[in-house]
Amino acid sequence: MHLYIKNMVCNRCVTAVRNELTQLGHSVGEVNLGEAEIITEPTADQLKTIGASLKKLGLELIEDRKSRIIEQVKNEIVYLVHHSGDVLNTSLSFLLADKLQYDYTYLSNLFSEVEGTTIEKYYIVQRIEKVKELLVYDELSLAQIANMLGYSSAAYLSSQFKKVTGLTPTFYKSIKETKRRNIDEL
Template sequence: MRLYIKNMVCPRCITAVRNELEQMKIDTVSIELGEVEIASELSHEETQQLDHSLKKLGFELIGDRKSRMIEQIKNEIVYLVHHSDEALTTNLSTWLADKLHYDYTYLSNLFSEVEGTTIEKYYITQRIEKVKELLVYDELSLSEIADALGYSSTAYLSSQFKKVTGLTPTFYKSIKETKRKNIDEL
């Protein structure tokens, strides 16, 4: 039996869900972002108890097909941007349609209808969040970040960053540096 879980976006989320399932003595076959395969059917009471426990952790069981599809779209994009070294060798629409085995027009219309934004804007938002993270780590130059995230140029990354955040990457980085304190100052 498959369970679909909203808001699972990182390896720590998988660990948190795995721990909850183990506490409830639910045998799992596999756990991935947004999806858990369990060994046997859950009773109605067990499902409600699991949903309640997951909500305390910031997760939620997803019941209807549309919500599951939206969560799958989000999980694929989050994985691509934040957890994968896979370079996008095609456009996002083709990649997503191939990954989820659905026509992109269907995916796009469903996502826009439910989320009130486009898949492309969601993807851009995730990429900018990754840029912010990399800027704060201060291990890569802006040019290296642009290369790592598949931007055609540093100028394009900077332009998109400013459009989304209202700040230049350099200014954002300087703000974050001034707000951060050394551990001995805490």
């Protein structure tokens, strides 16, 4: 049986879910962002216990089909931006339609209806979050970050960054460096 889980965004979440299900006495199969396989189907009471345990971790069981689809879209985007290391060589619409086996128009309309934003805006926000992370590490130039994340240029990345955050990448980086120095001084 597959459990669909909301708010799984990183490998630590995958490990935490695997550990939690194992501690609850379940035989666990594959665990990925947004879902976990339990070998034997849990009872209704066991599902309630699983739900309560996951809630303590900041996660949530997803029961309805539409919410599962939305979470799958989010997980694919989070994986693409934060974990895969791949540059998107095709359109996001084609990638999602292919991975989830739904027509992209359906996915887009459902996502917008439920989330109140578009898939594209969600993707942009995730990319900007990755840019912020890379800027704080201070190991790559803005041009290298732009290339790594598939932006056509550092100028376009900078423009999109400012549109989303209200700050230039350089200013954002200087703010974070100041905060980092203060922590180091403690």
